[in-house]
Amino acid sequence: MSELIGEEIKYQGPRFDVVRKIFKNEKIEYIRDIAQTKDAVVVIPITENNEIIFVKQTREVVGEETLELPAGIIEEGEDNKVAGLRELKEETGYIANSIEFLTEAYASCGFTNEKLYYYVAKDLVLDKQQLDEDETITEVIKIPAEKCIEMVKNNEFKTASANIALLHYYLKYMK
Amino acid sequence: MSELIGEEIKYQGPRFDVVRKIFKNEKIEYIRDIAQTKDAVVVIPITENNEIIFVKQTREVVGEETLELPAGIIEEGEDNKVAGLRELKEETGYIANSIEFLTEAYASCGFTNEKLYYYVAKDLVLDKQQLDEDETITEVIKIPAEKCIEMVKNNEFKTASANIALLHYYLKYMK
Numbered sequence: 001m002s003e004l005i006g007e008e009i010k011y012q013g014p015r016f017d018v019v020r021k022i023f024k025n026e027k028i029e030y031i032r033d034i035a036q037t038k039d040a041v042v043v044i045p046i047t048e049n050n051e052i053i054f055v056k057q058t059r060e061v062v063g064e065e066t067l068e069l070p071a072g073i074i075e076e077g078e079d080n081k082v083a084g085l086r087e088l089k090e091e092t093g094y095i096a097n098s099i100e101f102l103t104e105a106y107a108s109c110g111f112t113n114e115k116l117y118y119y120v121a122k123d124l125v126l127d128k129q130q131l132d133e134d135e136t137i138t139e140v141i142k143i144p145a146e147k148c149i150e151m152v153k154n155n156e157f158k159t160a161s162a163n164i165a166l167l168h169y170y171l172k173y174m175k
Numbered sequence: 176m177s178e179l180i181g182e183e184i185k186y187q188g189p190r191f192d193v194v195r196k197i198f199k200n201e202k203i204e205y206i207r208d209i210a211q212t213k214d215a216v217v218v219i220p221i222t223e224n225n226e227i228i229f230v231k232q233t234r235e236v237v238g239e240e241t242l243e244l245p246a247g248i249i250e251e252g253e254d255n256k257v258a259g260l261r262e263l264k265e266e267t268g269y270i271a272n273s274i275e276f277l278t279e280a281y282a283s284c285g286f287t288n289e290k291l292y293y294y295v296a297k298d299l300v301l302d303k304q305q306l307d308e309d310e311t312i313t314e315v316i317k318i319p320a321e322k323c324i325e326m327v328k329n330n331e332f333k334t335a336s337a338n339i340a341l342l343h344y345y346l347k348y349m350k
Contacts, residue, residue, distance in 0.1 A: 002235060002311065011186040011193055013208040015286050018186055018193060023235055023309075030309035032235050033188040035210040037286065060177065060198055060207045062284045105335045108282040108289055109234045109241060111190050111212065116283075116335070134198075134205035136177065153346050160280045160291070160335045167342035171328050 005029070016112070035112040041084040042071040042161045044102065044169050045094055045121045052148050052166070053124075055091050056139040066158050067141065069165050074117070084119045090130045092140045097123035103168045107160065118165050120173075145174060180204070191287070210287040216259040217246040217336045219277065219344055220269055220296040227323050227341070228299075230266050231314040241333050242316065244340050249292070259294045265305045267315045272298035278343045282335065293340050295348075320349060 006022035016037040023030055045053040054067050072087035074080055081099050088094055099121045107114040131137055143151070151157060152166050181197035191212040198205055220228040229242045247262035249255055256274050263269055274296045282289040306312055318326070326332060327341050 002233065004235075010188065013185065013193065013195075014206070015208045016210065018188065020188070021235060025309070025311075028308050031189070033190045034236050035191065035287065040283075040285075058177065059281075059284045060179075060196060061209050061286060062281055062288050062290075064284075066281075066284060103330050103338070105338050106234075106237055106241075106333055107335055108215075108287070108291075109237045109239075109334055110215075111236060111289075112210065112283070112287065113237050114283055114286075115237075133203050134200070136200075149346070152343075155278050158281055159284055160282055160339060163278070163280050163339050163342070164335060167338070167346065168327075171324070171342065171345075 033111065035114070037112060037114045038076070039074045039115045039117065040071060041074050041080055041087060042069050042116055042118045042165050043084045043088045043096075043099075043121050044069055044118065044165045045088055045092065045096060045124055046145070047124055047142060050145050051142040052145055053092055053094065054141045054143060055137045056141060058136040058138065060136070064158060067156075068159055068162055071116075071161060080117045081119060084121065088121055089127065090132070091135075091137055093127055093129035094121075094124045095127050096121035097125070102172065103164065105164055116161055116164075118168065120169065145169075149174065208286065210289070212287060212289045213251070214249045214290045214292065215246060216249050216255055216262060217244050217291050217293045217340050218259045218263045218271075218274075218296050219244055219293065219340045220263055220267065220271060220299055221320070222299055222317060225320050226317040227320055228267055228269065229316045229318060230312045231316060233311040233313065235311070239333060242331075243334055243337055246291075246336060255292045256294060259292075259296065263296055264302065265307070266310075266312055268302055268304035269296075269299045270302050271296035272300070277347065278339065280339055291336055291339075293343065295344065320344075324349065
């Protein structure tokens, strides 16, 4: 087993910090740079017609347009479900009267501690979207659940979070 | 649409850099910090008995032990399949005589450009493991494919990559 022998903050930013940890095993000393972030929540909103609600988004970070589920950072001290309901409302305008845990997973545990928590939201009522000023959501789109699984199979979703959410939902509720 | 109006390297590290990009939309100027990394490859090695080969790993970045598929960085100019075969051999000792594209996905496109490419490896022959000196793999484990899907359903895999690989494999080959 490796032993932690040192730690240093290398960078502090608004979205994530970089923390360098130094470890020692039987053979050598080695480092791990960590993009340290808050956790995030992803919501799969299902309408009574068995459609899933997506947001079309321009992702500057990867230079692509993506079709994603409503999602966002869980703020300090905020309950996961509360964060999910808040992001759903802000990004799509929908209020959910039911929200249920689906799964959780680390985004990429070789270099970031980011963990995503996935929830299914139902009993939806449309209210008003409240986008942030730097929000890049351009459209809210409903797609029948069965069609979503075909789209997953055809590699049409570009993000890990959409793939994980839809496939876990399929395995748990549609199989 | 937002316009890129500036770019600055904030941090350079061995695993990823931090690049700040400044954008302007109709309302405001805003920034995106990007953890800029090389892409990665994930391999699902299937034995002739329909077992999937995993590596048990200590992940310092999240402070947990994980059960993961063989995976690693695609080096500059390296072909994805070659990288997959290399990582498979280094981490598990297996040489694959067949490797086939399964899917691809961005890890977390709100803050990192990391993209993972997934491949299914077959016709396996056991040779010799070649772990890096800072490698934290402690065990190579075979699990029947059907059992893996049960484990996914029970949220037993902690990483996005294992979930995506197994669920896409299930959808494409086991359904």
